[in-house]
Amino acid sequence: xxxxxxRIALVHGPTPIVRRPVLDEIIGARIWLKxxxxxxxxxxxxxxxxxxxxxxxxxxxRAMTVITCGGLQSNHARATAITCAALGxxxxxxxxxxxxxxxxxxxxxxxxxxxxxxxxxxEIRFISPDEYRARDGMMEQARVELAELGEAAYVVxxxxxxxxxxxxxxxxxxxxxxxxxLGLTADAHGGSVYNAGNAPRFHVVAHACGxxxxxAGVAVGAARxxxxxxxWAFAVCDDRTYFTKTIARIGIEARGIDPTLPPIAxxxxxxxxxxxxxxxxxxxxxxxxxxxxxxIMSDEQKRFIVRIARATGLVLDPVYTGKALFGLAQAIxxxxxxxxADVLFLHTGGLPGLLAQGxxxxxxxxx
Numbered sequence: 218x219x220x221x222x223x224r225i226a227l228v229h230g231p232t233p234i235v236r237r238p239v240l241d242e243i244i245g246a247r248i249w250l251k252x253x254x255x256x257x258x259x260x261x262x263x264x265x266x267x268x269x270x271x272x273x274x275x276x277x278x279r280a281m282t283v284i285t286c287g288g289l290q291s292n293h294a295r296a297t298a299i300t301c302a303a304l305g306x307x308x309x310x311x312x313x314x315x316x317x318x319x320x321x322x323x324x325x326x327x328x329x330x331x332x333x334x335x336x337x338x339x340e341i342r343f344i345s346p347d348e349y350r351a352r353d354g355m356m357e358q359a360r361v362e363l364a365e366l367g368e369a370a371y372v373v374x375x376x377x378x379x380x381x382x383x384x385x386x387x388x389x390x391x392x393x394x395x396x397x398x399l400g401l402t403a404d405a406h407g408g409s410v411y412n413a414g415n416a417p418r419f420h421v422v423a424h425a426c427g428x429x430x431x432x433a434g435v436a437v438g439a440a441r442x443x444x445x446x447x448x449w450a451f452a453v454c455d456d457r458t459y460f461t462k463t464i465a466r467i468g469i470e471a472r473g474i475d476p477t478l479p480p481i482a483x484x485x486x487x488x489x490x491x492x493x494x495x496x497x498x499x500x501x502x503x504x505x506x507x508x509x510x511x512x513i514m515s516d517e518q519k520r521f522i523v524r525i526a527r528a529t530g531l532v533l534d535p536v537y538t539g540k541a542l543f544g545l546a547q548a549i550x551x552x553x554x555x556x557x558a559d560v561l562f563l564h565t566g567g568l569p570g571l572l573a574q575g576x577x578x579x580x581x582x583x584x
Contacts, residue, residue, distance in 0.1 A: 222270055222273070222381075222384065222474070223270070223273035223274060223276070223277050224269050224270055224273050225268075225269050225272055225273045225276070225304070226269065227256075227257065227260075227265045227266075227268060227269045227272075227300060228256045228257065228265055228266055228269060229255065229256055229257050229261075230256065230392060231392045231395070231396055232251060232252045232253050232255050232256055232392075233251075233252050233255065234249055234250065234251050234252070234393070234396055234397075234561070235249075235250050235252060236248070236249060236250070237250065237529040237530075237531060239528050239529055240525070240528075240529050240531065243524070243525065243528060243529075243546070244542070244545060244546045244549060244560075245546065245549040245550065245556050245557075246545075246549050246554065246555075246556060246557060246558045246559070246560045247557060247558065247559045247560065248560050248562055249419070249559065249560065249561045249562065250531070250562055250564055251389075251393060251561055251562070251563045251564065252564050253266070253389070253563055253564055253565055253566060254538075254564045254565065254566035254567070254568065256566070259295075259299055259333055259569075260295070260296045260299040260300050260303075261296075261566050261568075262292050262296055262565055262566025262567060263385075263386070263431050263563070263565035263566060264292060264293045264296035264297070264376070264377055264566075265296050265300060265385075266385030266386060266388065266389055267376075267377030267378070267382035267383070267384075267385040267386075267430060267431075267434075268296060268297060268300050268373075268377060268382075268385075269385055269388075270381050270382060270384050270385055271371075271373050271377055271381055271382050272300060272301070272304060272306075272373075274371070274381060275306070275371035275373075276304070278369070278371060279369055280306065280369045280370055280371035281306065281307060281368050281369050281370065282306065282307040282308070282309060282363055282368055282369070282370040282371070283297060283301050283306050283307070283308050283309070283370070283371050283372075283373055284308075284309045284310075284311070284356045284359050284360055284363075284370055284371070284372045284373070285297045285308070285309075285310060285311070285356070285372070285373040285374070285375070285377075286310065286311040286312070286313075286344075286349070286352045286355075286356060286374075286375050287310070287311075287312060287313070287375060287376070288312065288313050288511065288512060289312050289313065289314050289330075289331060290329050290330045290331060290512065290536070290569070290570050290573050291310075291312065291330060292330060292536075292537075292566060292567050292569070292570060293375070293376045293377060293428075294310045294312060294330065294334060294339070295330035295333045295334055295569060297310070297373060297377075298310060298333070298334045298337050298338075298339035299333060299337050301337075301339075302337035302338060302339075307338075307340070308337075308338075308339040308340065309339070309340045309342065309359060309370075310334060310339050310340065310341050310342065311342050311344050311349075311352060311355060311356060311359075312341055312342070312343055312344070313343075313344055313345070313346060313348075313349040314343050314344075314345070315345070315346070316345070317343035317344055317345050317348075320343040321343055325341075328572065328573040329569040329570055329571075329572050329573025329574075330569045330570060330573065331573070332569075333569060342359075352375065353372075353374065356372045357372060360372050374428075375428050376427060376428025376429070376430050376431075377428075377430055378428040378429050378430025378431075378433075378463075378467060379430065379467060379470055380433075380467055380469070380470025380471040380472075380473060380474050381470075381474060382430045382434075383430045383431075383433045383434035383437075383467050383468070383470070383471045384434065384471060384474060384475070385434060386430070386431050386433075386434025386435045386438055387434050387437060387438035387441065387471065387475070387478065388438070389434070389435070389438065390422075390434075390435060390438025390439045390441070390442050390444050391438065391441075391442050393439075393442075393444050393561070394442040394443065394444050397444075418443055418444065418445060418446065419444060419445040419446070419559045419560060419561045420445065420446055420447075420554070420555065420558040420559050420560060421445055421446070421447055421448065421449055421554055421558060421559075421560045421561070422435055422439050422444060422445040422447075422448045422449070422560075422561045422562075422563065423448070423449040423451065423541065423542075423545045423560055423561070423562050423563065424448075424449075424450060424451070424541055424562070424563035424565060425450075425451055425453050425537035425538055425540060425541035425563075425565055426450035426451060426452050426453065426460055426464075426502065426541075427452075427453050427454060427511075427536075427537060428463070429450075429460055429463035429464045429466075429467050430467055431563075431565065432448070432450035432460070432464045432467075432500070432502075433464045433467035433468045433471060433481070434467075434471065435448050435450075435563065436448045436450075436464070436468065436481055436498040436499075436500045437468055437471055437472070437478040437479055437481065437498050438478075439498065440479045440496070440497070440498035440499070441477065441478055441479060441498075444561070445561060446499065447484065447499035447500065447501060448498070448499070448500050448501070449500075449501045449503055449544075449545070449548065449554070450464065450500060450501070450502050450503070451503050451504075451506055451507075451540060451541040451544040451545065452502060452503065452504040452506075452507050453507050453508075453511060453536060453537055453540050453541070454507060454510075454511035455504075455507075456504045456507075457502045457503070457504045460502045460504070461483050461502055464481065464483075464500060464502070465481055465483070468480070468481040468498075479496055479497050479498050480497045480498070481497060481498045481500055482494060482497035482498065482499055482500065483500050483501070483502065484499050484500065484501050485501070486501050486503055486548065486551075486553045487551070487552070487553040503544055503548060505544060505547065505548075506518070506540050506541070506543050506544030506547055507540060508540055511536070512535070512536045512570070512574075513535075514535045514539060514540065514577070516580075516581070517543075518535075518539060518540060518543050519535070519577065519578055519580070519581040520581045520584070521539065521542075521543045521546075522534075522535065522539040522542075522543075522578075522581075523578065523581045523582060523584075525539075525542065531564075532568065532571065533564075533567075533571075534566070534567030534568060534570045534571040535570065535571060535574050535577065535578075536567055536570045537565055537566075537567050537570075538564055538565055538566070538567055541562075542562060545560065545562065
């Protein structure tokens, strides 16, 4: 069904699936890394898989400007801004900050994603956390105001997370299945591990969850193409209740686009024997590793990402992938995911966010 949807080729794919045997020892399972931090250049990460469909829709509707939102160091906003610049579109970013008035009066610290936003000429509009709760209405108002000025605009929701955006990760799971079937998984030395035609089925696909769109797309895509028995979405903000509702809604929207996709069934962590109804996609939302707050890690989590980098060369970010891999290790330690299981971990990128938080890692780096 997705082949009938308008789509702009943005992803440098297929992104590789690689192994780091020493990572298995740290995490406690056989970890396969789907390197979606390599989907592009400065715009890389999971967001551009969604933008392939969303910006194609914007173009089809003859938009001149794309409006979206996120935190100050939003990976999604950065990916949208860079991709829009490449396509000749203007971008307007509603970015959440504690004090918008002060942010408007004080020169921005040009680090991480903000530097890249500015570099490609995105228009930044600061909004408060309270205003951010009404972000959809604010962005729609901006779209209407631009339309009244003769400038057609298109709104991309937070994280690109709606049914259309989720199709990017349905396609990512199709890509994964094709890679496995062709024997394109590789060990740490580049050698093929599985022979062509002998496709394994992962026990789990695990990834970070910040707005629900990747989670919904991975869940229905992994089930549709037989990639994994279940998916684990590690929340980096909000809670399990919030993401259960959000992922369910996006999954319904995705099925409205492609009725061949399965429904989603939410499973409690550790309930691996539960049979999902009607062949549904089995999803576990784990909110135990979200840390003190969004974009803030615990000291243990900071030490963890430093340990992983030094042992494996794998660079994780403190907002998404660091928390998700930490959560995966904790789930295995609790026995909720079997030790030695084959786990596909989706590396969703986020390097610019890491570079904006260097001082926060000074202690762990010196230990």
